[in-house]
Amino acid sequence: MLNLHGDSAQFCDGINRRNALQVGSLAIATSLGTGLQLDQILRNRAAQADEVSPSTQAPKTTSVIFIELAGGPTQFETYDPKPNAPKEYRGSFGVAQTSLPGTLFSEWMPAQARIADKLAVIRSIHHPSNSHDPSSHLTQTGYYKQGPKGGVNQMPAFGCVVAKLRGANTATLPPYVAVPRTMRNGGPAHLGKSYNPFETVTDPSKTGFKVQNLALNKALNLNRLGDRKSLLRALDAQRRLADLQGASTAVDDFTYQAFDLITGDAARTAFDIDAEPDTVRNAYGRTTNGQSLLLARRLVEHGVTCVTVRVTGWDDHNKIADRLKQKAPSYDQGTAALISDLYDRGMDDDVLVVAMGEFGRTPRINKNAGRDHWGSVMSVMLAGGGLQTGVLGKSNSRGEVPAANAYRPENVLAMIYRHLGIDPGITFNDFSGRPRHLLERRDLIKELL
Numbered sequence: 001m002l003n004l005h006g007d008s009a010q011f012c013d014g015i016n017r018r019n020a021l022q023v024g025s026l027a028i029a030t031s032l033g034t035g036l037q038l039d040q041i042l043r044n045r046a047a048q049a050d051e052v053s054p055s056t057q058a059p060k061t062t063s064v065i066f067i068e069l070a071g072g073p074t075q076f077e078t079y080d081p082k083p084n085a086p087k088e089y090r091g092s093f094g095v096a097q098t099s100l101p102g103t104l105f106s107e108w109m110p111a112q113a114r115i116a117d118k119l120a121v122i123r124s125i126h127h128p129s130n131s132h133d134p135s136s137h138l139t140q141t142g143y144y145k146q147g148p149k150g151g152v153n154q155m156p157a158f159g160c161v162v163a164k165l166r167g168a169n170t171a172t173l174p175p176y177v178a179v180p181r182t183m184r185n186g187g188p189a190h191l192g193k194s195y196n197p198f199e200t201v202t203d204p205s206k207t208g209f210k211v212q213n214l215a216l217n218k219a220l221n222l223n224r225l226g227d228r229k230s231l232l233r234a235l236d237a238q239r240r241l242a243d244l245q246g247a248s249t250a251v252d253d254f255t256y257q258a259f260d261l262i263t264g265d266a267a268r269t270a271f272d273i274d275a276e277p278d279t280v281r282n283a284y285g286r287t288t289n290g291q292s293l294l295l296a297r298r299l300v301e302h303g304v305t306c307v308t309v310r311v312t313g314w315d316d317h318n319k320i321a322d323r324l325k326q327k328a329p330s331y332d333q334g335t336a337a338l339i340s341d342l343y344d345r346g347m348d349d350d351v352l353v354v355a356m357g358e359f360g361r362t363p364r365i366n367k368n369a370g371r372d373h374w375g376s377v378m379s380v381m382l383a384g385g386g387l388q389t390g391v392l393g394k395s396n397s398r399g400e401v402p403a404a405n406a407y408r409p410e411n412v413l414a415m416i417y418r419h420l421g422i423d424p425g426i427t428f429n430d431f432s433g434r435p436r437h438l439l440e441r442r443d444l445i446k447e448l449l
Contacts, residue, residue, distance in 0.1 A: 011071060011132045011315050013149055062350050062385075062420050063169060063300040066159070066308045067293070067335065068140075068183045069357035071315030072132070072378075074371050075399060076361070077106045077324055079379040080123045082399050089363050089398045092321065103391050108328040111336035112381075117389060118339055118348075120382040120448055124393025124402035127359070127409060130373035132315075135358035137185040139409040142424075142439040145185065153187035156428075158413055160188035160195040161438055162306040165422050170303025172266040174198035177299055179292045179309045186308060190430045197308065204273050205291040211271045270302035271295070283337045289327070290334035297341055300351050305420070314357055318368040339383045352385030352419045356412060363399045376401050380412055385419045387448040410441040418444060 076082060081104055082090045095104040098116035105113040112119065129135045129144060137145035141155040156164075159176040168175040178186060178197035188195040200211050269275070273295050284290035289311050296307040313327045335355060342348045360378035361371030377395045393405030417424045417438065424439035 012317060013132045061169065062352070063305050064162070064307070064352045064354065064385075064416055064419060065293075065296045065300060065338070066183075066306070066416070067331075067353070067355040068136075068308055068310050069314050069331075069355055070136070070184060070310055070312040072135070072357045072359045072361060072373060073314040074316060074320065074361040075123070075377065075379040075395070076363075076371070077108050077320065077328070079105055079109065079121045079381060080395055080399060081106045082397065085398050088365050091365060100390060108324055109332050111332045112339075115336055115340055116391075118343060118383055120387050120389050120392065122380045122382070122392045122405075122407060122412075122445065123377075123395055124405050125356075125378045125380045125407050125409060125412065126402050127375045129375045130359060132358060132373070133184070135375060136183070139356055139358050139412075140183055140185045141189075142410045142413050142441070153185050153189040155430075155436065156189045156191045156195070156438075157183065157186045158416055159183075159186055159197055159306045159308055160191050161417075161422065162420060163188075163195040163197075164191050165426070166305050166420055168303055169300075169305050170266060173270055173299075173303045174267075175304065176306045177304050177308075179204070179295055179299075179307060180288075181310055183308050183310060190428060190436075200271070200295070203288050203291075204295045205286055205288050209273060209291075211267075266302065270299055270304065273298060280341070283341075285330050285333040285337070287330035287334070289330040290337070293334040293338045294341075297338055297347075297351075301345070301347065311355075316361065317366070317370040317372055320361075320365075320370045323370075335381075342384055348384040349386045350384075352387070352416065353381075353383040354412060354416060355381040356409065360399075380409075382412075382415070382448070385415075387415075392445070392447050405447065407445055408441060410439050411443055411445050414439055414442045414444050415448065417442075 076089075076091050077093055081093070081095045083095050083104065084090075094107040096107050096110045096113040097103075098105055098113040100116045103116060105116065127135065127138060129138065131149070133149040134144045134146075137143065137153065137155070140157045141153065142158075143155040145151075145154050159178075163174075163176040166175065174197075176195070176197045178199045180200045180203055182197050182199060186197060202209055202212070273281075273291060276294060276298070281291065281294065284294040289309075292309045292311075296309050299307050311327065311331050313323065316323045335353075339348075339353060342351050342353070357378065359373055359375040362374045366372055377399065383389075393407065394403050395401065396403040414424050422438070424442040425437055427435035427437050430436045
């Protein structure tokens with residue numbers, strides 16, 4: 001059964017995230033009457049594909065891996081240290097010299113510092129909100145969420161747009177996969193539930209990792225499923241003969257695509273992280289973050305178009321030093337390994353990697369030895385996608401606001417859409433019937449082109 005459930009993560013706004021996403025179920029357990037929901041999803045997608053202008057389609061080779069730094073990472077202790085600022089601004093940590101002369105990262109990012117010549121770091125992204133939910137909605141959809149905090153998306157996340165307009169690069173794989181869970185605002189809004197992500201749910205660093213959504217019901221085996229598929233074909237033929245007017249719903253190719261996803265080898269091969277050599281797995285790190293990023297590489301390599309990876313825990317209001325120890329090393333190691341791996345495999349032009357949270361952290365250390373929410377400036381890391389590399393923009397001497405090349409999260413999303421051949425000026429009707437652009441602000445980050 002394909003039951004996909006949202007992540008549960010606690011933030012300082014008190015919202016407990018359980019965005020229960022019911023993408024559908026392939027329930028072939030007791031009788032034909034139990035239904036085939038996945039084929040309905042596929043059929044809905046095909047029906048809606050006619051709405052998309054052919055000019056929006058790109059050759060199906062490009063893909064994106066989006067690393068959601070959930071909670072809002074500190075710019076000071078990642079990509080924009082301020083070693084010459086007063087201690088209450090710079091913090092208590094040192095710096096790492098990067099492979100770019102004169103460019104420093106925080107000492108918490110040594111692995112990425114060594115490959116900085118492969119990165120595009122923007123130190124001047126900003127927006128006016130300091131609230132988790134509206135800000136994460138902005139970074140994932142291009143729009144602030146309005147009204148009370150919490151609840152489902154009000155505009156579609158970029159991954160859902162990719163699922164609708166591009167589909168998967170390989171037909172028998174999902175177009176949009178969330179590892180291990182859906183982003184905080186990763187849902188489809190008015191595009192419809194057919195475009196929810198396929199979640200892996202379980203931790204790929206655990207021994208015996210399997211994606212349960214791809215497993216057959218225990219009551220079935222391949223022989224029984226094959227018999228049922230033959231029976232469906234026979235019933236379909238009878239229906240077509242008995243109802244030449246098409247009043248009843250005949251089983252069609254989408255039903256067989258649903259069977260192929262479950263019974264074929266392509267999906268199971270893509271998700272089979274155990275097929276990776278120990279040397280590769282160790283390079284990424286045997287951690288949730290490291291193995292999630294390795295799985296993301298496998299998925300885009302096999303034909304998934306959009307993969308999101310949740311790297312949580314960046315809401316560092318208290319004891320930021322202790323909290324950085326919990327997530328910074330695994331994020332740094334896994335991300336550096338991912339980017340190096342993409343380059344080594346010749347995938348760096350086709351795959352765009354983006355690492356972004358919802359905002360930065362306050363310039364001044366607070367009384368609890370932490371940093372609070374700060375939308376006024378944040379750092380975003382990109383790699384691959386055929387982009388220019390290096391450090392773009394800067395914040396002022398105390399990391400408070402952009403001092404050059406100011407951009408917004410929407411500009412980062414515009415770069416994602418450009419890479420995938422999607423026009424962000426396309427409109428879809430929202431729930432009220434009003435046409436809405438994918439992005440209202442859609443200027444590209446020209447220095448990266």
